Amino acid sequence: MNALIIGGGAREYAIGRALRADKNCEKLYFAPGNGASEKLGANIAIADLEELADFAVKNDIKLTIVGGEEFLTKGAVDVFRAKNLAIFGPAKAAARLEGSKAFMKNFLADNRIPTARYIETDDPNEAARFIATLNAPIVVKADGLCAGKGVIIAQSAEEAVKAARDMLSGTSFAEAGKRVVIEEFLDGFELSVFAISDGRDFIVLPACQDHKRLLTGDQGPNTGGMGAYAPAPLATDELLEKIKARIIRPTIDAARIDGMPFTGVLFCGIMVVDNEPFTLEFNVRFGDPECEALMALLDSSAIELFYNAAIGRLSEVKPRFSDKKAVGVVIAAKNYPYGSSEPATITIADDAENENAHILFAAVSKNAEGKLTASGGRALVAMGLGDDVKSARRNAYDLVGKIRFDGMQYRTDIAYQALRS
Numbered sequence: 016m017n018a019l020i021i022g023g024g025a026r027e028y029a030i031g032r033a034l035r036a037d038k039n040c041e042k043l044y045f046a047p048g049n050g051a052s053e054k055l056g057a058n059i060a061i062a063d064l065e066e067l068a069d070f071a072v073k074n075d076i077k078l079t080i081v082g083g084e085e086f087l088t089k090g091a092v093d094v095f096r097a098k099n100l101a102i103f104g105p106a107k108a109a110a111r112l113e114g115s116k117a118f119m120k121n122f123l124a125d126n127r128i129p130t131a132r133y134i135e136t137d138d139p140n141e142a143a144r145f146i147a148t149l150n151a152p153i154v155v156k157a158d159g160l161c162a163g164k165g166v167i168i169a170q171s172a173e174e175a176v177k178a179a180r181d182m183l184s185g186t187s188f189a190e191a192g193k194r195v196v197i198e199e200f201l202d203g204f205e206l207s208v209f210a211i212s213d214g215r216d217f218i219v220l221p222a223c224q225d226h227k228r229l230l231t232g233d234q235g236p237n238t239g240g241m242g243a244y245a246p247a248p249l250a251t252d253e254l255l256e257k258i259k260a261r262i263i264r265p266t267i268d269a270a271r272i273d274g275m276p277f278t279g280v281l282f283c284g285i286m287v288v289d290n291e292p293f294t295l296e297f298n299v300r301f302g303d304p305e306c307e308a309l310m311a312l313l314d315s316s317a318i319e320l321f322y323n324a325a326i327g328r329l330s331e332v333k334p335r336f337s338d339k340k341a342v343g344v345v346i347a348a349k350n351y352p353y354g355s356s357e358p359a360t361i362t363i364a365d366d367a368e369n370e371n372a373h374i375l376f377a378a379v380s381k382n383a384e385g386k387l388t389a390s391g392g393r394a395l396v397a398m399g400l401g402d403d404v405k406s407a408r409r410n411a412y413d414l415v416g417k418i419r420f421d422g423m424q425y426r427t428d429i430a431y432q433a434l435r436s
C-alpha cells in the first residue's frame with residue numbers, strides 16, 4: 016500500500032517510521048516532510064490541498080495521515096474524501112473541536128459532558144459581568160488556534176477583565192481572540208488521554224506525559240513540548256473508565272449524531288478534581304512529542320490501525336503495544352522558542368541508533384554539501400526504549416550524547432515524574 020503523511024515534524028516522522036516498518040507499506044510520501052524524512056520516503060513540495068489530493072489519486076495512495084491541526088482545520092480530510100481517498104483525521108466540522116474553544120465548550124455543554132462552568136462571548140461587557148461572578152483565579156481563553164499561548168490564568172478579576180479586553184480588541188491574538196471563553200478555575204491534576212476513533216468505535220492509547228516547559232525542573236517558557244514518556248502511570252483504571260464513559264464515548268456519539276463523525280485522534284485534556292474528570296479541551300490530532308513515544312511502543316501493524324480507523328473498521332483491529340517503556344528527549348535549536356537560529360550542522364555518531372535507541376527528525380534541512388543542519392525550532396527527538404523507565408531514559412540520554420550541533424538545548428530530566436520515589 017502507498018501512503019502519504021501530511022506534515023514535517025518529528026510526529027510525522029515517527030508515523031512514517033512506523034509505516035515504513037510495516038511489511039505492507041510500499042511507497043511512502045511526506046508533504047512537505049523535512050531534511051531527513053527522505054530516509055523513509057519521498058518529500059513532495061505541494062502545499063495546496065486540492066493538488067495534494069490529485070497527487071494522491073495519480074500515485075495510487077491508499078492511505079493519507081494528517082499530522083497537525085492546521086491542515087485539519089483547513090479541511091484536508093474533506094478535500095481527500097471528496098475524491099474517495101481514505102484519510103486518517105477528522106473532517107473540518109469535527110476539527111472545530113480544537114479550532115474553536117467556544118464551539119468545543121458549547122458542544123460539551125449541549126451534551127452534558129463535564130467541563131468547567133463558562134461563558135463564550137465577543138462582548139467585553141458580558142465577559143466582565145461573568146468574571147464578577149467568579150472567584151480568582153479566573154481562566155480566559157482565546158477562541159481560535161494560538162499555538163498553546165491563548166490561555167491566561169488571571170490572578171484577579173481586574174486582570175481577567177483586562178485579558179478579555181485585550182483579546183477581544185484584537186490586540187493579543189488578532190482574529191483568534193475575537194471571541195473568548197471565560198471559565199472557572201479547576202484545581203486538580205492534569206491528564207491527557209488519546210483515543211483513536213473511526214467515528215463509532217474507539218481505542219484508548221497508552222497514557223503519556225509531556226514536558227511543556229523549556230528548561231529542566233519545569234522552568235522557563237512554554238514550548239511545543241520538550242519530551243515525553245509512555246506509558247505513564249497517571250490514571251487508575253477507575254478514573255480511565257470514568258473518562259471513557261463520561262467524556263470519550265459521549266463525544267464520539269454526539270459528534271456522529273451531529274453529522275460530524277470523529278475519525279482520527281481525539282486528544283482529551285482533562286483536569287481531575289477530587290477523582291472526577293473534567294474536560295479542559297480537545298485536540299484533534301496526536302501531541303508532538305507524545306506521538307513519537309506511542310509509535311515507538313506500537314508493536315502491531317501501523318497501516319492496519321490507521322487505515323481501518325480511516326475507513327470505519329476500527330473494530331477489526333486490536334493494536335498491540337510493547338511492554339517496554341519509551342522516553343523521548345527533544346533537542347531544540349539554540350534560540351528556541353524565542354526566535355530563529357542560524358543553521359547548525361548536526362553530527363551523529365555511527366553507532367548512535369540501535370534496537371533501543373532511535374532518532375526522529377523535525378526542523379532539519381540539508382545544506383549545500385548534503386549535511387543535515389538544525390534549521391531552527393525543535394530539531395529532533397532522541398527516543399530510548401527499555402524494560403523500565405530508568406533504562407529507557409538511560410538509552411535516550413546515551414543517544415543524546417551521540418548527537419552534536421552548535422547551540423543544541425534539551426532538558427536533562429525527562430520522565431522525572433516516573434522516577435520520583
Ligand SMILES: Nc1ncnc2c1ncn2[C@@H]1O[C@H](COP(=O)(O)OP(=O)(O)O)[C@@H](O)[C@H]1O
Binds near residue numbers: 131154201296
Ligand atoms: N478551567 C481551567 N482550570 C485550571 N487550569 C486550566 C483551565 N483551563 C486551562 N487550564 C490550564 O491552561 C492550560 C492550557 O489550556 P488549554 O485549554 O489546554 O488550551 P491550549 O492547550 O490550547 O493552550 C491547561 O493545560 C491547564 O494547565
Ligand SMILES: [Mg+2]
Binds near residue numbers: 284296
Ligand atoms: Mg492544552
